[in-house]
Amino acid sequence: MKLFKNKTLIVALLCVVLTAVLLLTAQAQSTMDEKGKNSGIYTDSILEKANITLGENDRVLREDTEGCVALNVVRAFNVEVDYCGVSFTAECSGGTVKEALESLGITLTGDEDITPPADSPVTPDTKIVVKGDFLVTLTLMGEVAEYEVKGGTVEQFLKSIDVKLTKDDLVTPKKDTVIDKDTEITVKIVEYKEETATEAVDYGFVTEKTSSLASGTSKIKQYGIEGEKTIVSKNKYVDGKLVSSEVISEEITREPVDQIKLVGTGSSSSGSNNSSSNNSGSSSSNSSAGSAGYFYDQSGNKVYYKKKLTGSSTAYYAEPGALTATGVPAYFGGVAVNPNVIPYGSKLYIVSTDGYVYGYATAVDTGGALMSGYVLVDVYYPTYNQCMNWGRRNAIVYVL
Numbered sequence: 001m002k003l004f005k006n007k008t009l010i011v012a013l014l015c016v017v018l019t020a021v022l023l024l025t026a027q028a029q030s031t032m033d034e035k036g037k038n039s040g041i042y043t044d045s046i047l048e049k050a051n052i053t054l055g056e057n058d059r060v061l062r063e064d065t066e067g068c069v070a071l072n073v074v075r076a077f078n079v080e081v082d083y084c085g086v087s088f089t090a091e092c093s094g095g096t097v098k099e100a101l102e103s104l105g106i107t108l109t110g111d112e113d114i115t116p117p118a119d120s121p122v123t124p125d126t127k128i129v130v131k132g133d134f135l136v137t138l139t140l141m142g143e144v145a146e147y148e149v150k151g152g153t154v155e156q157f158l159k160s161i162d163v164k165l166t167k168d169d170l171v172t173p174k175k176d177t178v179i180d181k182d183t184e185i186t187v188k189i190v191e192y193k194e195e196t197a198t199e200a201v202d203y204g205f206v207t208e209k210t211s212s213l214a215s216g217t218s219k220i221k222q223y224g225i226e227g228e229k230t231i232v233s234k235n236k237y238v239d240g241k242l243v244s245s246e247v248i249s250e251e252i253t254r255e256p257v258d259q260i261k262l263v264g265t266g267s268s269s270s271g272s273n274n275s276s277s278n279n280s281g282s283s284s285s286n287s288s289a290g291s292a293g294y295f296y297d298q299s300g301n302k303v304y305y306k307k308k309l310t311g312s313s314t315a316y317y318a319e320p321g322a323l324t325a326t327g328v329p330a331y332f333g334g335v336a337v338n339p340n341v342i343p344y345g346s347k348l349y350i351v352s353t354d355g356y357v358y359g360y361a362t363a364v365d366t367g368g369a370l371m372s373g374y375v376l377v378d379v380y381y382p383t384y385n386q387c388m389n390w391g392r393r394n395a396i397v398y399v400l
Contacts, residue, residue, distance in 0.1 A: 043060060047071070052073060054073070057076035058074060058075050060072070061074065074093045074094045075093065076092055077091070077124050078124075079124065080127045081129075081130075082130070083106065083130045086151070086178050092122075095122065096119050097120050101118075114129070115127075131150055131151060132181070133149075134148070134151065134179055134180060134183065135181065136184075137185065138161075138185045139184075139187070141187075141240070142239055152178070153176050153178055153179065155171075158175075158187070165187070166190070168191075170188040170238075173185070188238050191236075192234060193234075193235050194233070194234055197230075197233070198228055198229065198230055198253070199228070199229045199231060200227070201226060201227035201229050201252060201254075201255075202227075202256065203226055204224070208221065208260060208263070209264075211266035212264070213266060215264050216264065217264040218264060219261070219264075220259065220261055221262045222343075222344055224257060224345050225256060225257035225362060227254045228252070231249075232250075234246045254329060291307075291308075292304070305349070305398040305400050306399050306400065307398075308399070310353070310376075310394065310396050310397075311375070311395065312374065312375050313379060313393060313394065314391075315378065315381055316336070316387060317380065325344070325365045326364045326365065328364055332380060334364040334380055335361045335362070335363060335364070335365065337366060338366060339363070339366055342377075343363065345362065348363060349397075349398040350377060350396070351396055352393045352395045353393070358390070358395075376395065376397060377395060
């Protein structure tokens, strides 16, 4: 049903009958047209001479007889209307209840319960009540359901089924729309959430010249380590789906460590001496090495590695903010090694020989037991109890 074409939505009827009998003598002759027929006297002129002013919803019924004009002025008045749970006062100018409703732009289907009956005349004491049985279709969070309702507005209906709306939620049609048999309601729930995420920060590359290496040769002095950036965003979700995101703040929470590459400028003899000393520093009586291959991680992914080391492992923890040998704060996944065996920045996967998985890690720290060769890797945990759970056990370190 469509409602409220009239500006004030009012149904009423008041008839004041004004019978103006005018003798059309010389005046009738002065209104002859080219064909000699009487063109009549304008209604507005009659009302003006009678000093009668019409309201917006007043009606004038005119009847012309020989020699005179009869005008019926039907004046509007206020009555109460309750249309499908929505109450208001309305103004119109007569007829039956059905005619009064139609003058308001309300089209009846015949399924409504109308009091008084539709063919009853409207008087100043009339209260018109219209009730209907409507099937409303509601789409909420993408799910469609049907409801039988008697009427009311969209907002009243949603409250009746305990749908709590916020000022950000999207409702179609508007909440003050009166429900009729064709009403289809769609509600989209809008949520704003402040969420935190982390992103990797790329490390830089630095080249240093050294005479300790032969010209034309190079060596990685320090492997790069990615930093970490914390991003706080205000995210908008519609029906649980992310539709927009606005960054509120960004902060580097772990600085990246540059990768340093040494480029030789010395003679070949100095390079060979350096190579000899490096090899002697790389040995460890507590570990064994294997050639390249692949393994399956705890998620079932096939992972290729460059080198496989087996040896003793321990676990350690540190106070929040404690720095490692590479200058980054200690964190889960950052482990201690002998950098002569496993260079800083190396990507690793660590699992004990009895199946206890530490997982993916990066070489960022060292220690005395590691440098002496008694321990192959010291894994970091944020709590003492976690360290005790790991204890001391043999481990396999895959260098990726």
